[in-house]
Amino acid sequence: MSGNTFGTLFAVTNFGESHGPAIGCVIDGCPPGMALCEADIQADLDRRRPGTSRHVTQRNEPDTVEILSGVYEGKTTGTPIALLIRNADQRSKDYSAIAQSFRPGHADYTYWHKFGIRDPRGGGRSSARLTAPTVAAGAVAKKWLAEKYGVSFRGCMTQVGDLPIPFESWEHVPNNPFYAPVADVSALEDYMDALRKAGDSCGARIRVTASGVPVGLGEPLYDKLDADIAFAMMGLNAVKGVEIGAGFASVAQRGSMHGDSLSPEGFKSNNAGGVLGGISTGQDLEVSIAIKPTSSIITPRESIDTQGQPVDVVTKGRHDPCVGIRATPIVEALLALVVMEHALRQRAQNADVVQPVAPIAASAI
Incomplete structure (x- = not known):
């Protein structure tokens, strides 16, 4: 009920x-029975951590995870796993000037109306800071899925603001602060430097894929795999759009082009994004999300205060000019949580289903 x-x-x-x-x-x-320690989780938290480059918030949080329960002698016990990440670099005074007003584009206004009270310090519960526990949980899911089925996850940024990022190779993604699949990110750095100097923000487009997903995950109708993926992605701060496979480009496609042909060697394309009828095909899950511009900027904007009076809002402090820069590990984690949920459901309901014919190869593309 509380969400x-x-x-x-x-x-x-x-x-x-x-x-x-x-x-x-x-x-x-x-x-x-799964081996689990803090190091298994910390690697993904370090990828999401703030303060890692000049292009993101300079809030310096180590994001060190502690496992409080659910693990004994290095293995999961099947009981609840409690993960704790202590906040170490809060600067709440930065938000005193906006405690009685509402940032345009932010959840300040809706939280205040819903609960009758809000925590203005960094956005409180509505802050993207709360994505760190999601990444931690996703790391646990990733580990189990990799060991059980060989599933792997990877993501990259494909656009920042109005600047498209061409895809060159996955190998470039870990080597730059943008998670961009290109060798040279100088244009992206110049773009972000100019944006920060202007006191403004921008959005981003993120692509995430899951490889090695078993055939058959997902349910008909209301618990479709792609429906749950979209639900998860829209639960991420600042997400305003989700595409599965060809997404909105499928509007312009003909049926003769969009339908992914099958052969004994596998599917010949993946416009469906790895899901047909809400059920995984065994191909890569392909997901893209659109992230809106950051709401906390120093450019003055019109708003109102808690008394309904007009004010100009200027948000000082340490903020990401583009929250999409650190979003890739979060999107990977969310996709892992969805796949994990459906893998456990499939194991519980259909573990004894025997196919008369082995699945075709996952993909020929």
Whole structure:
């Protein structure tokens, strides 16, 4: 009811505030017997961590994870896994000037009306700071899926603002702060430097894929795999659009082009994004999301205060000029949580289903 838990069989309950003592999550439903330690989780948290380049917020959080429960002698016990990430670099005074007003494009206004109270320090519960526990939970799901089925996840930025980013190779993604699949990111750096100097912000487009996904994950009608993926992605701060496979480009495609032909060697294309009828095909899951511009900027904007009076809002402090820069590990984590949920559901319901014919090769593309 309160909307703080994602999933049912692999349920992740997220807690904390941006400027509170700590943030974290409780994972309920992780299968027992998997080797797990903080290092398995920390690598993904380090990829999302703030302060890693001049192009993101300079809030310096180590994001060190602590496993409080659910692991004994290095293995999961099947009981709830509590993960804690302490906040170490809060600067709440930066938000005193906007405590009684509403940032345009931010959740300040809706939170205040819904709850009758809001935590203005860094956005409180609406802050993207709360994506760190999601990344931590996603790392646990990634590990189990990799060991059980060989599933792997990877993502990249394909556009920042109005600047498209061509795809060159996945190997470039870990080597730059943008998670861009290109060797030379100088144009992206110049773009972000000019944006920060102007006191403005921009959006981004992120692509994420999951490879090695088993055939048959997902349910007909209301629990379709792609529906749950879209639900998860729209739960990420600042996301305003989700595409599966060809997405909106399928509007201009003909049926003779869009339908992915099959052969004994595999599918010949992947316009469906790895999902047909809400059920995984065994091809790569292909997802893209659109992230809106950051709401907290120093450019003055018209708004109102809590008394309904007109004000000009200027948001000082440490903010990402493009929240999409650090979004790639978060999007990977969300996709992993969805796949994990459906993998456990498939194992519970259909583990004894025997196919008369082996699945075709996952993909020929």
